[in-house]
Amino acid sequence: xxxxxxxxxxxxxxxxxxxxxxxxxxxxxxxxxxxxxxxxxxxxxxxxxxxxxxxxxxxxxxxxxxxxxxxxxxxxxxxxxxxxxxxxxxxxxxxxxxxxxxxxxxxxxxxxxxxxxxxxxxxxxxxxxxxxxxxxxxxxxxxxxxxxxxxxxxxxxxxxxxxxxxxxxxxxxxxxxxxxxxxxxxxxxxxxxxxxxxxxxxxxxxxxxxxxxxxxxxxxxxxxxxxxxxxxxxxxxxxxxxxxxxxxxxxxxxxxxxxxxxxxxxxxxxxxxxxxxxxxxxxxxxxxxxxxxxxxxxxxxxxxxxxxxxxxxxxxxxxxxxxxx
Amino acid sequence: xxxxxxxxxxxxxxxxxxxxxxxxxxxxxxxxxxxxxxxxxxxxxxxxxxxxxxxxxxxxxxxxxxxxxxxxxxxxxxxxxxxxxxxxxxxxxxxxxxxxxxxxxxxxxxxxxxxxxxxxxxxxxxxxxxxxxxxxxxxxxxxxxxxxxxxxxxxxxxxxxxxxxxxxxxxxxxxxxxxxxxxxxxxxxxxxxxxxxxxxxxxxxxxxxxxxxxxxxxxxxxxxxxxxxxxxxxxxxxxxxxxxxxxxxxxxxxxxxxxxxxxxxxxxxxxxxxxxxxxxxxxxxxxxxxxxx
Numbered sequence: 051x052x053x054x055x056x057x058x059x060x061x062x063x064x065x066x067x068x069x070x071x072x073x074x075x076x077x078x079x080x081x082x083x084x085x086x087x088x089x090x091x092x093x094x095x096x097x098x099x100x101x102x103x104x105x106x107x108x109x110x111x112x113x114x115x116x117x118x119x120x121x122x123x124x125x126x127x128x129x130x131x132x133x134x135x136x137x138x139x140x141x142x143x144x145x146x147x148x149x150x151x152x153x154x155x156x157x158x159x160x161x162x163x164x165x166x167x168x169x170x171x172x173x174x175x176x177x178x179x180x181x182x183x184x185x186x187x188x189x190x191x192x193x194x195x196x197x198x199x200x201x202x203x204x205x206x207x208x209x210x211x212x213x214x215x216x217x218x219x220x221x222x223x224x225x226x227x228x229x230x231x232x233x234x235x236x237x238x239x240x241x242x243x244x245x246x247x248x249x250x251x252x253x254x255x256x257x258x259x260x261x262x263x264x265x266x267x268x269x270x271x272x273x274x275x276x277x278x279x280x281x282x283x284x285x286x287x288x289x290x291x292x293x294x295x296x297x298x299x300x301x302x303x304x305x306x307x308x309x310x311x312x313x314x315x316x317x318x319x320x321x322x323x324x325x326x327x328x329x330x331x332x333x334x335x336x337x338x339x340x341x342x343x344x345x346x347x348x349x350x351x352x353x354x355x356x357x358x359x360x361x362x363x364x365x366x367x368x369x370x371x372x373x374x375x
Numbered sequence: 376x377x378x379x380x381x382x383x384x385x386x387x388x389x390x391x392x393x394x395x396x397x398x399x400x401x402x403x404x405x406x407x408x409x410x411x412x413x414x415x416x417x418x419x420x421x422x423x424x425x426x427x428x429x430x431x432x433x434x435x436x437x438x439x440x441x442x443x444x445x446x447x448x449x450x451x452x453x454x455x456x457x458x459x460x461x462x463x464x465x466x467x468x469x470x471x472x473x474x475x476x477x478x479x480x481x482x483x484x485x486x487x488x489x490x491x492x493x494x495x496x497x498x499x500x501x502x503x504x505x506x507x508x509x510x511x512x513x514x515x516x517x518x519x520x521x522x523x524x525x526x527x528x529x530x531x532x533x534x535x536x537x538x539x540x541x542x543x544x545x546x547x548x549x550x551x552x553x554x555x556x557x558x559x560x561x562x563x564x565x566x567x568x569x570x571x572x573x574x575x576x577x578x579x580x581x582x583x584x585x586x587x588x589x590x591x592x593x594x595x596x597x598x599x600x601x602x603x604x605x606x607x608x609x610x611x612x613x614x615x616x617x618x619x620x621x622x623x624x625x626x627x628x629x630x631x632x633x634x635x636x637x638x639x640x641x642x643x644x645x646x647x648x649x650x651x652x653x654x655x656x657x658x659x660x661x662x663x664x665x666x667x668x
Contacts, residue, residue: 106568112498132572140570152561157393157583166579167569202393215565222569 054124056226056258057082057105062118063332064100064109064282073332074100076282078118079356082275084225087252087259089273089290091266091305095326097282098262102228105260106139122226140222141171149235150211154203160187160214161199164221171222186217190247209240213247220251227252227259233268245271266305270294275362278302281327281337284356288363298365300342336368344369400663407659410652417649421468430459432466432619441635452638454624455631456617460638464645467619470531471649474613474620475601478535482542483593489543490550491585495558495577505551511544520603524612534613538603542596549592553585587664594657598650605646621646 057080064075075097082088090098103109104116107127120127122143130138147153155163164183168174174182180199187195190213203211212232219227229248233241249272252259263269269276269290276293278286278301286299297303304322324341327333336342339349349368357370401407420427435456439446442453444460451460493504511519523537557563558581566576605622607613614620616627624642632639 108564108567136570136572138570139568145565145568147561147565149561153565155562155566155580155583158579166571166575170570170575218565218569228568 053083055081056084058121060119064104065115067113070330073329074282076332078284080277082258084258085256087261087272087274089269089276090262090279091269091276092279093264096279098279099230102230102262106143106145140167142224143226144219144222144224145228146215146219146232148231150215153215156203159200159202164218167218167221186221190217208236212236212244225257227257229261231263281329281333285366292363298370299367300344301338397663401659404659407656410655413652417468420465421472424465424469428462428465430462432458432462433617441631443635444637454628463619467621467624470614470620471601474604475597478538479542479593479596479600481539482546486543486546487550487589490547491554491581494551494554495581508544508547516541520607524607529612529615531614534604534607538600546593550589553588554581557581557584591657591661595654598653601646601650
């Protein structure tokens with residue numbers, strides 16, 4: 051049984067042009083099935099957010115060069131016209147941002163902002179749109195929603211702001227929710243609440259979700275499948291179980307080792323030596339080779355192919371290539 | 376967990392709108408309120424000039440030329456043609472306020488449209504408009520106003536037009552810079568991500584956040600405009616005699632400065648008071664609109 055994928059990205063390249071070129075994404079391919087939650091895991095600058103923005107075509111057209119195929123529900127996102135794009139954004143795919151304080155307009159009330167999206171996507175009158183907005187606020191479990199409807203973003207707490215942001219993103223009934231580190235700006239206790247809420251809302255509506263984070267602990271809570279990104283490429287894909295239990299790629303191993311669990315007092319924490327590449331040109335060899343403990347001569351010569359190990363696991367590393375051949 | 380009371384919907388106190396908050400904060404600012412009172416007073420005086428003025432501002436008399444302040448029947452004296460100074464000052468408020476506010480108001484509309492468009496669209500359009508704008512900066516504003524109204528000829532309309540042209544570039548510049556800032560913010564991107572088109576984003580998110588600062592800046596230009604208008608009239612370019620206007624009055628009375636210095640200074644005092652009142656109101660408005668502080 052093959053389901054039509056909700057999102058299909060194949061061989062995506064994103065290049066930022068400027069005084070210095072930046073190859074932010076280099077040949078990224080991924081599939082997302084409806085109702086699935088995919089986590090994109092990686093450190094800053096690995097191209098996670100850029101991938102999300104490319105999915106909604108939010109990158110400035112004149113400064114970026116995008117190659118590759120992006121399909122959502124079988125439609126090519128890159129070739130949508132202005133009107134289709136407007137109904138696609140918010141109606142089919144929607145996005146939650148990292149810092150809700152910045153992502154909500156300070157001069158309008160929460161209700162006004164949600165109602166604006168509602169009128170756009172459901173064609174409701176203002177009064178009905180406000181009632182809809184109130185329902186949305188109830189759905190994201192904001193305490194005393196009637197009052198929050200008329201509050202400005204600076205009048206409510208960070209957690210509530212992120213809830214309002216989620217309500218805003220879901221107001222158009224999207225099939226796909228893109229979450230760009232939605233819990234990073236929140237404190238730990240609120241983080242968990244928001245994660246649970248997202249998971250619950252996702253289950254309720256059956257939408258697909260791509261969840262970008264650099265926190266593996268967050269990914270464990272919410273994701274079904276994880277893609278680990280490094281230097282604009284996915285280096286390892288697999289179910290969250292497999293990745294946490296048995297990471298294949300040296301980078302994933304490093305990421306998992308770099309946590310506080312089992313760390314002893316007075317001992318140095320484990321880190322991955324070195325820093326990510328600058329990506330001024332597209333990588334021709336394995337991007338992780340300079341930092342990798344298992345580097346071989348071959349790693350510096352050519353880029354490793356993605357190898358499918360089992361049904362769900364794909365790894366881009368020479369070690370796995372050798373093992374399978 | 377704290378027990379939550381359910382309050383019926385209409386009992387919720389609606390949190391006041393942005394402008395209601397601004398108004399409340401503004402009304403607490405004593406200096407700004409005082410300045411506002413002066414401006415309102417001036418407006419009332421200008422509107423009801425025919426009822427307030429004790430005499431005809433145009434009717435002169437050779438017999439009472441340059442009477443000092445406090446002469447019986449002439450509370451503020453008489454000018455070089457024997458016209459009642461008080462009445463002329465009262466009537467003068469009409470043209471002076473008009474020349475102060477109208478050019479700024481027109482320039483506000485045009486300048487902020489240009490600036491917002493340039494700031495939002497960016498790229499080549501921005502470069503073209505803003506560099507053209509910069510050309511106007513090469514001239515000091517007084518010089519530009521004089522050159523323009525000199526070329527257009529004397530008269531209220533040409534004075535108005537040249538002042539408007541003088542004020543468009545600075546307003547456009549401020550509008551451009553605030554728009555550029557707002558355009559890069561997350562909420563504009565969030566609006567895009569939720570399907571808003573450019574028009575909606577400009578109308579709702581850009582205008583809502585940008586108009587305030589531009590408005591405050593523009594109110595501070597009113598005093599400049601008044602002084603420039605007075606300057607134009609002083610040079611014989613703006614308003615033509617015998618029309619009462621403070622700048623023009625200052626000009627025609629300048630020969631009397633050795634004979635009746637206090638009398639000759641009166642129009643200047645009015646210009647000074649009005650422009651400082653506008654400046655104070657604009658200052659108060661700025662701090663009142665900075666809600667998050």
